[in-house]
Amino acid sequence: MKAGQCVLCCSSLLSFGLNRLRLSKNAASVHIPSRRRRRISLRLTIVRGVRRSIRLQVAVSALAAVVGVSCGSGGTDSKAITVFAAASLSAAFTELGDAFEMEYPNAEVDFNFASSSSLVAQIIEGAPADVFASADTSNMAKLTDAGNNASTPTVFATNRAEIVVGAGNPMGITGVEDLANDDLIVVQCAPEVPCGRYAAQIFANAGVTVTPKSFEENVNAVVTKVTLGEADAGIVYRTDVLAVGTAADGVEIPTDINVIAEYPIAVTSDAPNSDGAEAFVAFVGSEQGQDILSSYGFLEP
Amino acid sequence: MTRQRRRRGRAALPLPVLALASVAVVFFALPLVGLVWRAPWSNAWQYLGDDDVLTALRLSMICSLWATGLSIVFGVPLAWLLARVEFPGRNVVRALCTLSMVLPPVVGGVALFFALGRRGIVGQYLDQWFDVTLPFTTAGVVVAQTFVAMPFLVITVEASLRQLDTRFEDASRTLGASRWYTFRRVTLPAIRPALAAGAVLAWARALGEFGATITFAGNFPGTTQTMPLAVYLSLETNPEEAIVLALLLMAISFAVLVGLRDRWFGRPDRAMSTVAA
Numbered sequence: 074m075k076a077g078q079c080v081l082c083c084s085s086l087l088s089f090g091l092n093r094l095r096l097s098k099n100a101a102s103v104h105i106p107s108r109r110r111r112r113i114s115l116r117l118t119i120v121r122g123v124r125r126s127i128r129l130q131v132a133v134s135a136l137a138a139v140v141g142v143s144c145g146s147g148g149t150d151s152k153a154i155t156v157f158a159a160a161s162l163s164a165a166f167t168e169l170g171d172a173f174e175m176e177y178p179n180a181e182v183d184f185n186f187a188s189s190s191s192l193v194a195q196i197i198e199g200a201p202a203d204v205f206a207s208a209d210t211s212n213m214a215k216l217t218d219a220g221n222n223a224s225t226p227t228v229f230a231t232n233r234a235e236i237v238v239g240a241g242n243p244m245g246i247t248g249v250e251d252l253a254n255d256d257l258i259v260v261q262c263a264p265e266v267p268c269g270r271y272a273a274q275i276f277a278n279a280g281v282t283v284t285p286k287s288f289e290e291n292v293n294a295v296v297t298k299v300t301l302g303e304a305d306a307g308i309v310y311r312t313d314v315l316a317v318g319t320a321a322d323g324v325e326i327p328t329d330i331n332v333i334a335e336y337p338i339a340v341t342s343d344a345p346n347s348d349g350a351e352a353f354v355a356f357v358g359s360e361q362g363q364d365i366l367s368s369y370g371f372l373e374p
Numbered sequence: 375m376t377r378q379r380r381r382r383g384r385a386a387l388p389l390p391v392l393a394l395a396s397v398a399v400v401f402f403a404l405p406l407v408g409l410v411w412r413a414p415w416s417n418a419w420q421y422l423g424d425d426d427v428l429t430a431l432r433l434s435m436i437c438s439l440w441a442t443g444l445s446i447v448f449g450v451p452l453a454w455l456l457a458r459v460e461f462p463g464r465n466v467v468r469a470l471c472t473l474s475m476v477l478p479p480v481v482g483g484v485a486l487f488f489a490l491g492r493r494g495i496v497g498q499y500l501d502q503w504f505d506v507t508l509p510f511t512t513a514g515v516v517v518a519q520t521f522v523a524m525p526f527l528v529i530t531v532e533a534s535l536r537q538l539d540t541r542f543e544d545a546s547r548t549l550g551a552s553r554w555y556t557f558r559r560v561t562l563p564a565i566r567p568a569l570a571a572g573a574v575l576a577w578a579r580a581l582g583e584f585g586a587t588i589t590f591a592g593n594f595p596g597t598t599q600t601m602p603l604a605v606y607l608s609l610e611t612n613p614e615e616a617i618v619l620a621l622l623l624m625a626i627s628f629a630v631l632v633g634l635r636d637r638w639f640g641r642p643d644r645a646m647s648t649v650a651a
Contacts, residue, residue: 190610258510263593265610286510287592288599290606294589301484302493303509 153181154349155201157192159208159336161232161292164316165369166206172365173356180349188266188291189213196221196341203350206338206357208232209267213337223344226337229357230371234271234332235311236324237299244305246324249279252306260295260304263288268295271332272308278330296321310334312370335374409621414614421618429596430604431622434581437512437600441519441580442573449527449576450569454561456528457535468532472525479522483589486518491590514591515598519580526579527572534568535561574634578627 158166163186170182185192185202189212196202197219205222206229207213213226238246244257252259261283262269269288276283286304289295295307300320314323338357340350356362363373421427456468474482490497490508500506508514542564546556562569584602591598593607601623609616 188610194609194613260592263607263610265607285594287594288607289593290588290603290610297484297589298592301487301491303487303491 152346152349153183154203154346154353155183155185156204156206156353157185157187157196157200157202158204158206159189159192160186161208161310161312162186162206162336165312165366165371168369169357169362169365172361173353176356176361177352180352182353190215190266193219199343201343201345202341203344203346204338204353205341206336208334208336209270210335210337212267213339216339216341221342223340223342223347224351224354226339227354227358228335228374229338229354229362230336230366231374232310232312232334232336232371234268234275234308234326234334235314236326237296237307237309237314237321238324239299239302239305240319240321242322242324246306248324249275249283249326249330250281252276252283253281255284257305258303259283259285260287260289260298260307261285262292262295262308263290266291267334268292268309271334274332275308275326275330278332310370315370333372336371406624409617409624413617413621417614418618421615422622426595426599427604427619427622430599430601431626433512433515433596433599434601434623437515437519438523438577438580438583440516441523442577444516444520445524445527445576445580446569446573449524449572450531450562452524453528453531453535454557457532471528474522475525479583479585479587480589482522483518483586486521486586486590490517509590510592510594510598512591512597515587515600518586518590519583522583522586523576523580526575527569530568530572530575531565534565538564570634574631578631581623581627 156166156170163184166184166186170184173182174180185195185200187195189207189209192202192205192207193212193215196205196216205213205216207216207226210226210228213222216222217226236246236249236252238244244251246252246257251257261272264270264273268291287298289298289307292309292313295304295309296313296317298304299307300317311323311325314321338354340347340354344350357366367373452471456464456471477485486494487497487509488494490500492498492501492507492509497508500508508517538561543556543560546560547553551559582602583600584606587598587600588603588606593599593603601619605616605619605623608619
């Protein structure tokens with residue numbers, strides 16, 4: 074509603090300015106045939122170009138001031154909260170956002186889901202984010218190092234790695250050791266992305282040498298290749314296995330060789346809506362927020 | 375005479391066209407300038423000398439040339455069929471053969487799985503009978519690149535075939551040349567500029583192909599990791615390296631496009647005169 078008012082006042086101011094311009098042009102051309110009139114008024118425009126541009130500048134800046142005043146006093150709850158979140162959070166955070174909007178009827182949450190590293194790059198390049206939720210601590214550290222964090226990041230959820238296998242586990246995979254079998258088509262994330270680093274660490278912990286057929290660019294690509302039956306197994310998060318339902322099965326990796334992925338969240342330093350951002354971060358940490366996260370397979374920090 | 379006409383054409387260029395064209399040039403040049411501006415020139419050689427980079431570059435070149443070759447071998451006959459042969463459902467076939475241009479490449483990769491993957495319509499028999507699996511192999515990269523690149527050649531060549539005056543071919547036939555001889559010695563030389571343009575388009579598309587490749591062929595250094603994949607993944611950890619690699623890929627493409635422009639494309643009027651002679 075506030076936004077509507079704002080557009081209205083903007084447009085009325087604009088049309089007022091245009092009318093004034095039109096009036097001044099009419100005054101300049103009296104009783105001249107239309108063709109010549111256009112030419113003359115063009116010349117007039119050129120002669121008066123400088124003066125008019127100054128007048129226009131004044132008008133525009135005045136307009137901006139008025140609009141700024143009338144629209145800026147709207148209060149924080151009416152502005153959207155822009156949340157940049159890791160792709161693995163997409164399902165859980167979408168539900169979390171809906172619950173947040175139920176809790177705060179005036180609030181609106183917009184999400185941008187992508188790989189954590191892409192999101193960091195976007196924020197550093199000036200994308201207007203209020204909240205950043207990362208799938209690993211190192212990408213969050215990149216943002217902190219760049220001076221783009223307003224608060225100290227807090228870990229709000231953890232995730233475990235799991236072996237994803239075809240539905241019904243057709244290859245009978247029981248653990249990480251089985252993945253060393255060269256007859257199996259194993260895919261994992263590339264070492265450049267967090268799930269790839271975790272996979273390498275798990276293989277090292279288990280003392281097995283696995284030769285994957287492909288280093289995928291993200292965890293979803295690993296899941297897709299297994300659900301399509303093109304790959305026999307892959308290392309993904311337990312939340313990803315849960316998300317695809319019956320299309321794939323998961324084989325748990327014992328805690329002693331597993332890795333715990335930590336998901337930190339923070340309000341960005343250039344947050345256009347820092348009040349809303351803090352409210353959202355608090356909601357993620359609340360009991361309701363944690364319940365939603367655990368229903369998607371995330372574990373408490 | 376040709377030269378005179380050209381000069382007059384240049385002088386008569388309408389201003390709005392010139393202005394809009396300039397905007398287009400800036401639009402294309404500006405992102406490139408941005409890359410050059412952000413590139414870490416002091417570290418550039420260090421990134422370029424990396425073995426993985428050279429491997430990816432070599433693989434990119436080999437695969438994209440194979441894809442271009444396959445596009446020519448299968449694409450020119452397809453273009454000829456679409457341009458010259460009237461058959462029911464021709465429009466449907468044409469749309470079908472150019473659909474991969476508009477398909478999101480990742481979806482294209484998944485579609486290739488359904489067709490040629492281990493569980494695919496044809497792929498399962500390739501696997502069972504011949505022990506051939508395309509996913510996660512270099513051949514898979516070529517297949518993915520050909521899938522997205524060939525339409526560019528087909529469309530270009532088909533347009534040229536439609537414009538070609540069939541009387542040249544008719545004359546050749548009345549003089550006793552066989553159909554195959556006419557196709558080789560009359561039709562092909564006449565469409566040479568379009569064929570070259572289409573081949574370059576297809577090659578450029580194959581060289582830059584990312585989505586279908588990483589989906590269908592995966593990403594493994596030395597077998598399926600082409601330059602765009604290497605660039606994308608280095609963007610995750612080392613954006614500086616990614617910029618240098620992207621610039622390298624662009625520089626090579628640029629050199630090839632500029633270098634081949636005059637040699638291959640020729641001028642349509644000259645191509646026609648050789649046919650006439």
